[in-house]
Amino acid sequence: MRKKTIPVLLAFVLILTVSVPAQRPQNQASLTDEQKLLEAMHLIRSETLYGYVEELTSEKFGGRLTGTPEFEASAEWVISHLKKWGVQPGGDNGTYRQKFPNPYTLVFPGGECSLHLPVKDGIVKKFYTYESEFLPGGTSGSGEVTAEVVFVGYGITAPELGYDDYAGVDVKGKIVLMDPEAPVTPRSADTFPKWRDYCFHQYKLENAVAHGAKGMIYNYGPIGNPNNSYREGFIYHHVGAAVVADIFAGTGRTYKATIDEIRKDLKPRSFATGKTMTVKNVTEHHPEGVGFNVIGVIPGTDPKLKEEVILIGGHLDHLGRAWNLMPGADDNATSVAVGLGVAEAIMKSAVKPRRTVLFNFFGSEEQGVAGSKYYVEHPIYPLDKILVFINMEGPGGGPRFSASGATTYTSFWSFITKANEKYIHRVVGGGPASYPARPRQDTAWFFWAGVPSLTFGASGGKSAPAPSYHTSWDRIDFIDSEGMEDMAQLLFMAVMDIADEEKVDFRVK
Numbered sequence: 302m303r304k305k306t307i308p309v310l311l312a313f314v315l316i317l318t319v320s321v322p323a324q325r326p327q328n329q330a331s332l333t334d335e336q337k338l339l340e341a342m343h344l345i346r347s348e349t350l351y352g353y354v355e356e357l358t359s360e361k362f363g364g365r366l367t368g369t370p371e372f373e374a375s376a377e378w379v380i381s382h383l384k385k386w387g388v389q390p391g392g393d394n395g396t397y398r399q400k401f402p403n404p405y406t407l408v409f410p411g412g413e414c415s416l417h418l419p420v421k422d423g424i425v426k427k428f429y430t431y432e433s434e435f436l437p438g439g440t441s442g443s444g445e446v447t448a449e450v451v452f453v454g455y456g457i458t459a460p461e462l463g464y465d466d467y468a469g470v471d472v473k474g475k476i477v478l479m480d481p482e483a484p485v486t487p488r489s490a491d492t493f494p495k496w497r498d499y500c501f502h503q504y505k506l507e508n509a510v511a512h513g514a515k516g517m518i519y520n521y522g523p524i525g526n527p528n529n530s531y532r533e534g535f536i537y538h539h540v541g542a543a544v545v546a547d548i549f550a551g552t553g554r555t556y557k558a559t560i561d562e563i564r565k566d567l568k569p570r571s572f573a574t575g576k577t578m579t580v581k582n583v584t585e586h587h588p589e590g591v592g593f594n595v596i597g598v599i600p601g602t603d604p605k606l607k608e609e610v611i612l613i614g615g616h617l618d619h620l621g622r623a624w625n626l627m628p629g630a631d632d633n634a635t636s637v638a639v640g641l642g643v644a645e646a647i648m649k650s651a652v653k654p655r656r657t658v659l660f661n662f663f664g665s666e667e668q669g670v671a672g673s674k675y676y677v678e679h680p681i682y683p684l685d686k687i688l689v690f691i692n693m694e695g696p697g698g699g700p701r702f703s704a705s706g707a708t709t710y711t712s713f714w715s716f717i718t719k720a721n722e723k724y725i726h727r728v729v730g731g732g733p734a735s736y737p738a739r740p741r742q743d744t745a746w747f748f749w750a751g752v753p754s755l756t757f758g759a760s761g762g763k764s765a766p767a768p769s770y771h772t773s774w775d776r777i778d779f780i781d782s783e784g785m786e787d788m789a790q791l792l793f794m795a796v797m798d799i800a801d802e803e804k805v806d807f808r809v810k
């Protein structure tokens with residue numbers, strides 16, 4: 302067998318080596334730029350992008366909490382790809398990393414969330430279920446608090462607004478139960494700005510500590526969320542409806558009606574619930590933590606136009622481990638995968654972008670949108686040279702694409718529509734760019750700095766059997782890799798089109 306196949310193979314190799322070089326240059330020369338771009342576009346393949354998500358969500362990257370060695374390892378993995386394709390470093394001192402201070406907290410198994418129920422000879426504890434009923438606070442102190450729960454509405458003390466959730470209640474040594482956000486909607490453009498500073502998680506935790514509380518039951522999800530302050534000895538959980546209903550049971554009120562009343566007349570309804578709970582977490586805080594953004598640059602080929610920059614990005618980080626691994630597949634490994642797909646296609650394309658394309662995979666989005674804030678305060682290129690920031694959040698969520706900012710930046714959007722109608726054929730929609738409340742996406746800082754900023758996402762795909770936003774259910778099993786391929790191809794074609802256009806200005810006057 303072997304003896305026979307070798308001559309056949311050799312002959313085949315000979316034909317290939319003789320014929321390919323003779324034909325190839327001729328073929329390439331006869332291709333139009335559009336055909337060359339389409340060749341590069343088809344290098345973007347769903348199985349490759351799926352493989353990237355698989356890697357980023359793997360156990361060894363530990364959920365990519367910024368500051369941890371696992372985040373560092375995931376960044377190194379991203380950088381190895383950028384390097385391989387020849388994307389240039391855009392970070393500090395010729396590296397791909399832009400560093401910033403980033404304290405972080407590790408959350409280990411071993412916590413407890415329980416309600417004490419009085420019985421004849423003492424109490425029995427009702428234990429709540431990890432993840433479906435509670436999740437440990439992402440920046441909780443380590444330790445255990447058993448105390449009465451005091452309901453404090455939104456946990457806000459705003460003397461200038463005549464509003465104080467802590468008035469008339471004593472929370473010293475107690476556990477406070479509160480809602481996130483503020484009692485007015487961010488959509489109320491006239492009143493919300495006065496409340497804005499009070500809707501941050503950090504403020505609420507600090508205010509609880511300032512009033513002497515020892516622990517917190519935060520009615521938030523339950524989702525994992527490391528976007529908060531750390532105070533040693535202050536222990537808290539994120540809980541869902543089951544815990545809240547039990548705390549309110551027998552008080553003559555319901556949680557929802559009470560919150561509705563507060564929102565209606567902006568009068569606090571705080572009270573001591575008479576319920577005792579235990580909150581316990583095992584954590585380790587790292588104040589020395591350092592985070593970074595991963596930045597790669599593809600310089601433009603036109604001596605003048607290369608000063609103008611198209612920024613593509615998405616955050617690389619996720620929640621780490623909140624006991625269990627939080628893999629963060631669609632939040633936001635899919636964005637990194639799509640970004641890498643676009644980067645590879647540009648590097649391998651026979652047509653080069655005339656403008657500069659900058660890739661930024663942010664750190665610490667999950668810890669207060671800190672990486673993008675740092676970038677905007679320390680930009681590599683002047684912010685007024687960034688034509689557009691194409692951000693992504695969850696582009697693997699299904700077949701329907703949309704972008705916030707689509708209806709704000711209509712001249713940019715026409716490039717997306719054109720590429721979609723010509724090559725991709727997806728349902729693509731979107732709404733305005735709007736960031737009235739606390740920043741919740743990397744685009745917020747850029748938008749406030751005047752940079753046209755859009756966040757692309759996708760929806761309508763397979764859903765997990767339990768809520769997947771910021772839980773361990775955000776797994777690769779539920780991502781749509783065909784959608785990711787199309788998203789990457791769409792952005793590649795639109796970006797190359799923009800990079801080649803004579804004059805571009807997407808800023809809204």
Ligand SMILES: [Zn+2]
Pocket residue numbers: 632667771
């Ligand atoms: Zn997130």
